[in-house]
Amino acid sequence: MNASDGLRAMFLAQSTELRRRYPETLVVGWRRKVPLLVLCAAAIGVYFVGLMILDISPAKFVSGIGRLFDIVELMLPPDPESWARVLLYLGALGQTLAIAFLGTMLGAVIGCPFGLLAARNVVANRLIHLLTRRSLDSVRSVDILIWALIWINVVGLGPFAGALAIMSADLGAFGKLVSEAIEAADRRPTDGVLAAGGSRLHSVRFGMLPQVLPVIASQLLYFFESNTRSATIIGIVGAGGIGLQLSEQIRVLEWQQVSFLILLILITVAALDWISQRLRGAIIGRRG
């Protein structure tokens, strides 16, 4: 402490001298500071104006927090009440996983051709791949819950609509991903196969696929993981799975059931995280 105090005193005593000698480290120029300050002020200004427009006041917040604590108190301890309900919830959970799995696989199968079309080194026609990219982008910018509502209109309420919604939302993201994986693939193995006398099909099978497949497989696992999260909420609009139970229990204010359901979701997601991490390690490890 004493040593650093001494250092500080020394610095203060010679500060003008030091500032003159090392301006680039000790003097911050206004030219750099002003735009940054203006930007920060604007960001904060928009924040508070936003709070005002959205009609969010501290009083509202405080009274709501009080009620929120009441609710949390009502939630504890998590209690499903009966074994029949536990079975019901576990069934819904299984349905959620089924929706996520089916949606992911469907999205992958249908997304792959779109990905091929959107890859710059597969389709030379700029118009085609520009169009494919834009439509993939617009599919991606529609949220999964909106897709669920649309599919409910087509196939009716239930988990099937949920799986189709996940498929639609995945389509955009997966197509983009496949096209990027293909574009990033090394050309040399493909050229090598061609040089050894292989046909174009051979070059795709033995030069391209071994590079692209592990990337796609490990990404598929990520998608499945994130889709499980989406599938838990898709029931809120009536598309099956555990979200249906969750929103119903919240609507009838059965808070102990709600907390049990949230706990169930947390455990499932954590378990899936762990498993997919293992699997991903196996997929990448086997190739490496």
Add this chain to the structure above:
Amino acid sequence: MTRLVPVPPAAQLAGPISDYQQAVAAKRRHLALGAVLIATALVISAVGAEVRPLTFWNHIGNFTSYFDRLLMLDTGARVWTDPREWYWGLARWGRLLGETLLIAYVATLTGIIGAFAAAAPASRNLMRRVWVRFAVRRSLEFCRTVPDIVFALIFVAAFGLGALPGVLAIAIHTTGALGKLFTEVVENIDMAPVEGVASTGASWLSQVRFAVTPQVLSNLVSYALLRFEVNVRGATVIGFVGAGGIGQDLIVAIRKFYYSDVSAMLLMIIATVMAIDMLSARLRHRLLAMESRP
């Protein structure tokens, strides 16, 4: 025949060839096993998800005709023949869309502040006390795993209808998601500047301010921008449960089959989301360029 590559006699080749065939056979077995597993899982999940191919086949016409009707006005004319009639609610929808963007913005900023505050105590190299780290990390995990719309459902019960529960829900989810990313960034910093600042007797807070922040800021900003994109999408549907934004009008329009309204709002949403994605991508690239220059 002349060969480019010398080929050893058959007797010498027999061993490697059978090895190769065995390896290929093993790989094929793995592949077949994997295929069977995936097929079984597919069948099980198809049953679980109540897939009815027949219904799907019979109703797939609904899908195309649904989009067909989306582009039809009440009068039966195509929407683009009468844009004024199509976008009759433009003022209201524009306001709601603006509200949606504000919800995303306010929630993202709040979440950034929360994540920033949480990142330092959650990092291995800045926080020595194990229990603090553990507590902060577990709470971040909780915030991240519970979907924002579930938070919104609960908050609507506590705070009432309006934008406040939506902002809070997205903010909490953002804190969880960004907190993890920020922690990873902070754990990967160069510790030399931190030691340098610490050696002058600076407090923990000054160390974070002068040694850590300059190293991580550009990374954090680009993650925050990415999160803003995600949150704009999230904010469009948070209104489904009554938590403000354009979602509240959209769900009414979809449920009550106001076809042309649905398409009008969807187009507005898609255009906005795409514009924001593009803007933020450009900003992030500029940020990266700024980073690599010095």
